[in-house]
Amino acid sequence: MTSLYFLGKTILTLCLYVLILRLWMQTARVNFYNPFTQFIVKITQPVIGPLRKVIPSIKRMDTATWVLLYFVAVMKIVFIYYYSMINQPIWSNEYLLYAIAAIAHAFGYLLFWLLLFRAISSWVSRGQSGADELLAQLTEPLISPIRRIVPPIGMIDISFMIFVFILMFLNMFAIDIVGYLWLIL
Known part of the structure; x- marks a missing residue:
């Protein structure tokens, strides 16, 4: 049963990551x-394409993808409570409210991993690959305000570390607010 729980939770979490x-x-x-x-668009298009015919976009907001993201988050919550030892x-x-916490949890962890990959790739490829460009386009709007306050010290940029500390604080704060649910997400 533990292996099925791990597999189901991992698949649902990966779906959340891809949609986010x-x-x-x-x-x-x-x-x-x-x-x-292109990979992210191609793997999500078979579901989002038909869904867009039913749920149109509102101005520039892709409501079909938001609805699918929320639905997958609700599925993850139901799955966790069904297979965990909690008597619920x-x-x-x-x-429905816990699904918002699941989306926030997935976004925080995805952001952490993207920052980690960007930091490691900056040591290895030094911005020469397409992945580096994508990681920079995704994370730079979040890192640049910190970099303006705390500029690089010589050749060392500590803005990533500061942002990771902020993420860690927000994670601890979410544990205080949401409790056990945050830990099992």
């Missing part, structure tokens, strides 16, 4: 000719 990336890439207006960007009903209206 698609929305984030649209918002950041990244280079859509990048192979990784299979469905509760609270799960």
